[in-house]
Amino acid sequence: MSSFPKVFVAGATGLLGGQIVQALLDQGTPVRALVRPGTSQEKKVSLTARQAHGLELVEGDLTDPAERLADAVGDATTVISAVQGGPDVIIDGQVNLVHAAEKAGAHRFVPSDFAVDVTKLDDGDNFMIDWRRQATAAYFGTRLEVVSVLNGAFYEVMTGFMGLIDWEQGTLSHWGDPDQPLDLTSVADTAAYTAAVALDPAATGTMRFAGEVISMRQFHDAVQRGSGRTLRLHHLGTADDLRAEINRQAAATQNPFDYVALQYQWCMVSGKAKFDTLDNTRYPHITPLPLTDFVRGTAPTR
Ligand SMILES: NC(=O)c1ccc[n+]([C@@H]2O[C@H](COP(=O)([O-])OP(=O)(O)OC[C@H]3O[C@@H](n4cnc5c(N)ncnc54)[C@H](OP(=O)(O)O)[C@@H]3O)[C@@H](O)[C@H]2O)c1
Known part of the structure; x- marks a missing residue:
């Protein structure tokens, strides 16, 4: 019998959510993981392989009626959202999840923020972060304690999706x-x-963590050391030039996802969404992976 309260995870089949489920199970925490109806057998199998260690799978969708979603939350006391999607998921779905968690009697909610310092940004800086702030405003006043986790940018995204490295x-x-x-x-x-x-009853408000706080010059060094490759550092322009490029692309396309990577980069390189403080020392049992080691394990071999 675990001494930890049960945690509900939405987005358990995703990149981050799957690893949150694993990290909770590693601590001996019982987990209820939401999987959407129609989830592929392959995804289910990779989750159910952990069931012996305290994982329950429950079917549902954040757009389900709140009563049904409350049944999915069940007896979990903390609800973590690691979903990704459009405003229907990030705003309406997460507000629905908060209402469902209240109905189910949960105490805490961790929203799907996991980004740069969203509290320092303004509307229009990044449309995906705007949705997260709109969700926060929409469930303001909930009786759940809301604890937001911020991590800057994933190493995986900096070395992949952002398109920085060729x-x-x-x-x-x-x-x-x-x-x-x-x-x-x-x-x-x-x-x-x-x-x-999630397992720290005294954690509150916005918690900020970083595996590394490094400049682009240091990022370049770490990528070179980790990969054993020499890469030419190519300066594309100032942060103001980047803002102008985002505006140019926004005027030229109907699809904001075409320039979302540039918006995230602007939030970082302008310094606007930089963390002022870190909460790493609150959890000294976690030793974050250095970027060089991450690159050593993931860079393509020649
Ligand atoms: N800081 C960074 O660099 C960075 C980078 C990437 C992501 N993130 C953040 O990390 C969080 C998770 O992102 P991710 O990349 O792990 O996402 P992901 O891999 O795309 O997974 C999204 C998850 O949300 C689930 N989902 C989507 N719509 C849903 C709905 N209506 N009802 C229930 N579940 C739904 C998906 O289920 P299905 O499997 O059924 O589709 C999947 O489990 C997000 O907040 C994202 O912004 C941060």
Whole structure:
């Protein structure tokens, strides 16, 4: 019998959510994981492999009626959301989840924030972060204690999705001041910190964690050391030039996802969404992975 209260995780089949489930189970915490109807057998099998260690799978969707979603939350006392999606999921779905968690009698809610310092941004800086702030405003006044976990940018995203590194051309491209500090964390360490927050009854408000706080110049060094490759550091322009490029792309496309990576980069390289403080020392049992080691394990071999 576990001494930890049960935790409900929405987004358990996702990149971050799956690792949050694992981090909770590793601590001996019982988990109820939401899987959407129609989830592939492959995804279910990778989750159910952990069932012996205290995982229950429950079917549902954040857009389900709150009564049904409350049944899915069941006897969990903390609800973690690690969903990704449009405003229907991030705003309406998460507000629905908060109402369901209240009905079910849960005490705490960790929203799907997991980003740069969302509290320092303004509307229009990043449309995906706008949705998260709109969700926060919509469930303001909930009787649940809301604890937000922020991690800067994932190592995985900085070395992949952002499109900074071109291994073929041997370049690492960046915008802004190469000495501007940036907050970066691996997915696994973000999951470990989220589990620690969920199991810490005194954790409150907005918690900020970073595996590394490094400039783009130091990021370049770490990527070179980890990969054993020489990459030419290519400066694309200032943070103001980047803002102008985002505005140019926004005027040219109907699809904001075309330039969302640039919006995240602007939030970082402008320094606007930089963490002022970190909460890493609250959980000294977590030793975040250095970026060099991450790159050593993931960079493509020649
Ligand atoms: N800081 C960073 O660099 C960074 C980078 C990436 C992501 N993030 C953040 O991390 C969080 C998780 O992102 P991720 O990349 O792990 O997402 P992901 O891999 O795309 O997974 C999204 C999860 O949400 C679930 N989901 C979507 N719509 C749902 C709905 N209506 N009802 C229930 N579940 C639903 C998906 O279920 P299905 O499997 O059924 O589709 C999946 O489990 C987000 O807040 C995201 O912004 C941060």
